[in-house]
Amino acid sequence: RPDNDLHIGGIFPMEGEGGWQGGQACMPAAELALADVNARSDLLSGFKLLLHSNDSKCEPGLGASVMYNLLYNPPQKLLLLAGCSTVCTTVAEAAKMWNLMVLCYGASSPALSDRARFPTLFRTHPSATVHNPTRIKLMQKFGWSRIAILQQAEEVFISTVDDLEAHCKKSGIEIVTRQSFLSDPSDAVRNLRRQDARVIVGLFYVVAARRVLCEVYKHRLYGKSYVWFFIGWYEDNWFETNLEREGIDCTVEQMREAAEGHLTTEALMWNQNANQTTISGMTSEDFRSRLNEALREAGYDIDGERFPEGYQEAPLAYDAVWAVALAFNKTMEKLEKNGLSLKNFTYTNKKIADDIYEAINSTSFLGVSGLVAFSSQGDRIALTQIEQLSNNHYVKLGYYDTQADNLTWLDKEQWVGGKVPPDRTVVVNEL
Numbered sequence: 001r002p003d004n005d006l007h008i009g010g011i012f013p014m015e016g017e018g019g020w021q022g023g024q025a026c027m028p029a030a031e032l033a034l035a036d037v038n039a040r041s042d043l044l045s046g047f048k049l050l051l052h053s054n055d056s057k058c059e060p061g062l063g064a065s066v067m068y069n070l071l072y073n074p075p076q077k078l079l080l081l082a083g084c085s086t087v088c089t090t091v092a093e094a095a096k097m098w099n100l101m102v103l104c105y106g107a108s109s110p111a112l113s114d115r116a117r118f119p120t121l122f123r124t125h126p127s128a129t130v131h132n133p134t135r136i137k138l139m140q141k142f143g144w145s146r147i148a149i150l151q152q153a154e155e156v157f158i159s160t161v162d163d164l165e166a167h168c169k170k171s172g173i174e175i176v177t178r179q180s181f182l183s184d185p186s187d188a189v190r191n192l193r194r195q196d197a198r199v200i201v202g203l204f205y206v207v208a209a210r211r212v213l214c215e216v217y218k219h220r221l222y223g224k225s226y227v228w229f230f231i232g233w234y235e236d237n238w239f240e241t242n243l244e245r246e247g248i249d250c251t252v253e254q255m256r257e258a259a260e261g262h263l264t265t266e267a268l269m270w271n272q273n274a275n276q277t278t279i280s281g282m283t284s285e286d287f288r289s290r291l292n293e294a295l296r297e298a299g300y301d302i303d304g305e306r307f308p309e310g311y312q313e314a315p316l317a318y319d320a321v322w323a324v325a326l327a328f329n330k331t332m333e334k335l336e337k338n339g340l341s342l343k344n345f346t347y348t349n350k351k352i353a354d355d356i357y358e359a360i361n362s363t364s365f366l367g368v369s370g371l372v373a374f375s376s377q378g379d380r381i382a383l384t385q386i387e388q389l390s391n392n393h394y395v396k397l398g399y400y401d402t403q404a405d406n407l408t409w410l411d412k413e414q415w416v417g418g419k420v421p422p423d424r425t426v427v428v429n430e431l
């Protein structure tokens with residue numbers, strides 16, 4: 001029997017100290033997709049897709065050595081799947097030397113949107129810059145043209161804020177101050193008060209977010225005269241957990257009071273229309289049930305709400321495998337016209353690599369994570385969701401489709417003072 005296996009490498013962050021261990025849910029999701037595409041007789045007819053997985057621990061060095069093992073050991077690989085921005089940066093910068101496409105299911109760094117450095121990179125995970133047009137849209141909706149920025153000094157937030165500044169300039173929104181901090185936000189928050197900041201965009205990881213919120217409470221930078229934009233992918237009760245362990249000297253009540261009313265933006269990773277059948281024949285809720293089953297078998301206590309890391313991003317990994325299978329299928333059809341197949345691919349065969357690139361570049365299908373399509377930089381085109389914390393739970397306020405400039409608004413927003421807070425001190429002239 002001729003060898004009709006098509007091999008791809010999978011680099012998953014499974015466990016480690018730093019970064020994101022999203023491989024815990026993303027690897028099972030990728031394996032579900034592998035089974036589904038191999039079960040389809042109308043895809044890669046006669047060929048079988050095989051995934052060779054390894055743990056990167058979200059460390060670029062280990063990711064690089066895992067990549068070399070995949071490439072220097074048979075069988076020949078056709079493409080690499082990877083997660084974590086740091087690992088994707090290393091793998092995607094090197095992969096071009098082997099004419100390999102890299103599909104990242106868990107990388108949000110804006111630095112990856114760079115075809116000069118990463119000519120073969122595609123990602124089903126949107127860049128962190130996907131929040132920015134949504135933030136601008138909300139500022140325009142509520143008439144805020146004077147804002148402040150508070151950020152943690154991390155590469156992903158620095159490049160996201162650079163992009164936000166560019167959007168603000170284009171939209172005539174003034175940034176009165178841009179404060180950044182390494183790990184202690186107290187000086188930065190104090191400076192916000194000095195600059196009379198009222199509408200503040202906050203960009204930091206969740207541990208830093210708790211420190212910021214307690215400082216906001218102490219400096220009374222919350223309530224009816226302030227609006228905070230936070231990132232929406234923290235866990236729902238992020239502002240009232242771990243306070244003791246992280247030395248936050250605010251009580252749960254104080255944190256809740258400071259958090260009341262803040263807005264969040266996040267990229268949609270689960271197809272919103274829960275009844276919509278996707279390319280796999282499943283709805284996103286069907287996918288959730290199958291993923292939960294696979295995770296229970298892997299030993300996770302899903303019913304006890306003990307979710308593995310990467311659960312939120314699992315649809316991105318599932319759809320990444322579908323994007324590969326569909327692109328290989330398209331490439332196979334093209335090669336067969338010349339009596340060739342993907343089995344003819346070698347690490348020095350740029351021609352076939354270009355065919356695979358073209359096929360991925362023109363991806364467009366409805367996956368469990370929504371419409372899967374890439375920008376010319378290989379970035380995932382995604383919808384964003386806007387929420388607001390009201391009485392301690394997040395309320396959906398709307399969705400934004402940047403491509404169509406279409407804001408779906410549910411008119412659910414509540415303001416502490418009963419009206420939209422102004423972006424500056426309003427002087428009322430006594431007549």
Ligand SMILES: CC1(C)CO[C@@H](CC(=O)O)CN1
Nearest residue numbers: 020084085106107108109233
């Ligand atoms: C939304 C988040 C948590 C952003 O970081 C991604 C990981 C990374 O960019 O390294 C995973 N998804």
